[in-house]
Amino acid sequence: MKRNLWAAFAGFLFGTGLVISQMVDRVRVIGFLDILGDWDPTLLFVMLGAVSVTLVLFKPILKWSSPLMVDNFALPKSSKVTSSLIVGALLFGVGWGLSGYCPGPGLAALAWRLKEAVVVLTGFMLGSLCHGWLVYLRRGKQVASKR
């Protein structure tokens, strides 16, 4: 339970960061991605702030024998650049550019622009589910062809 409360506190920090940096405002996000138009560098400063903290602090923490409240670190193990990473990242960018919301700001936007937030989150969950079905179908086919 203590661990969950800390996670909630971390989420609270994250949400505060998103709001005060104006990332819940899709105008800011689309303004950043619009490099050939009236470019808005706000998001660059947000990323600079965030990544400079993680770049400095992640390294010493990852040298600990274990995290403070669980037994092990659970990090993605693969370092291979796969085709699904490439296609997936490109697709994510397309969706990000179309909607102006990535998942965090999309959730935070429930407080600010309810209709847009509900629409983007619904789309996101459907996409997430749809990917699950596609993987399931493909696996099914692989199993069938092995027979």
Added chain:
Amino acid sequence: MTEYGLPLLGGVLIGLSATLLLAINGRIAGISGMLHSLVHPVPNQTYWRWFFLAGLLSASFLLKMVSYEAIEVPLPHPLWMIGLGGFIAGIGTRMSGGCTSGHGVCGLGRRSPRSIVATVLFMFSGMVTVYLVRIFAEPY
């Protein structure tokens, strides 16, 4: 400089949040994965994700209540475009295993080659998409 002071501070808070979660919980603060756990719960590992999301949401509502004015004039994009974008982003994050937080904030922080590639690619395709929308959908 004050114009970018708040975004910088907001970014630092986001970085600290990710750092705290790693230190306490040994996990990457990836929002797309946490949202996914709402429809596909991870056995024994679900609740901290939901608590994180609840914390994020409550910060947003709380700041709204103290009437922080963050929102400018809305872009007149149709709602279907926002929904379609969410859908495509949902598939993309599952395929690539992360979004702006998991790959961007955390992945870059731990110098993961996959995350560096992913971040460059989604920034690039996002920029191309915004450009195309502006060219072909203007004046909306």
